[in-house]
Amino acid sequence: MRRMNRAFALMILSAFSTTARAESPSITLPQMVTMDEALRVFRASGFDVLLAEAQIQAAEADLRTARSVPNPTLNGGVGKSFNYDPKAACLNSTTNTVESGCSDISWTVGISDSAALADTVFGKRHLRIRVAKAALAAAKMTRVDAQRTLEFQVKQQYIQAVLAHDTLDFSREVQAAMTQVFELNQVRYNAGAISEADVAKVETAKLEADQDVNRAQQALHDAKVELAFLLGVRGRTPEFHIEQDLPKFVVPAPLADTSLDKLLADANEHRADLKAASLQVERAEVSISAARRQNAPDLALSAQYQQEGSSSSAITPPTLSFGLSAPFPLFYQFQGEIRRAEADRNIQNLTRAKLEGQVVADVESALVDFTSTRERVERQE
Secondary structure: OHHHHHHHHHHHHHHHHHHHHHHHOOOOOOEEOOOOHHHHHHHOEEEOHHHHHHHHHHHHHHHHHOOOOOOOOEEEEEEEEEOOOOHHHHHEOOOOOOOEEEEEEEEEEEOOOHHHHHHOOHHHHHHHHHHHHHHHHHHHHHHHHHHHHHHHHHHHHHHHHHHHHHHHHHHHHHHHHHHHHHHHHHHHOOOOOOOOHHHHHHHHHHHHHHHHHHHHHHHHHHHHHHHHHHHHOOOOOOOEEEEEOOOOOOOOOHHHOOHHHHHHHHHHHHHHHHHHHHHHHHHHHHHHHHHHOHHHHHHHEEEEEEEEEEOOOOOEEEEEEEEOOOOOOOOOOHHHHHHHHHHHHHHHHHHHHHHHHHHHHHHHHHHHHHHHHHHHHEEEE
């Protein structure tokens, strides 16, 4: 029994492992990673980009659901009448013969539109589609904004890796130089040219150089691990190298002669997160209308055919009837849904206002940082 349980557990574990591997394919990085290659891999495999795309797929599914029309409802039934003699009911007293068409078996069949017509006439379906379309557009803008912000992080982390590699090269040069100095001073000490204290100072400097190399190696490893994570690497970080040649410092044309007001205007016009916030406000506004429209009754049209026999003497001759049913909002008028939609609108308005303030702070800080950095780079060059 234990062997069977163990085999079953291993089979389940293998199945889950296979599923995980199928859903999370490994990412292969080239031996030499350039800035363009890093951005390409990120756009295809970055975790946050894939999550944003999944949100778009979910919004597309919601839109498809909103566009759907309720399925018609079919119903039917069969019954039997007791204490009823169909032969006696259909007995012709004149001819003393039994006519056909009487039965003690009843059956009914009906169909209802499940309030599909009323859902369209009262505009409920149209409002649901508008809500879903606004949510889908917001999800697409969120994906664009995620790529914008995360591409900046990838570029920043790539430069950090290049800097860490340069720092390691410099630390190794210093280490080699200090090792050579230490060896020379050791020879001088053996010849009696310097004191033991002088040798100790040089040895201390050499050990500090060794420490700097170790710290630089750790910094480079951490930078590569972080870069690989941003690129969507699953599992252990593969071995790869970073191209050391960075683009030459050039001031972008739009920033050569600009002002804070112009940058703020461009940000308010083009920032994807602001567009997404505005679309969320639009979605919330339409959601309020959709919640209020719920008070319109869901009129369900129905048609039913029933019979118990087929002659005029039957208990229920062939009968076709039409019906109309609707819930009556007597005790509850969807106040909770309406209040929830109004609260959501207030949340989205506050979120957009907060984001507008954040955009101003981002642009001001970025402009000051850019100006200061450009002056330092130009001065150093």
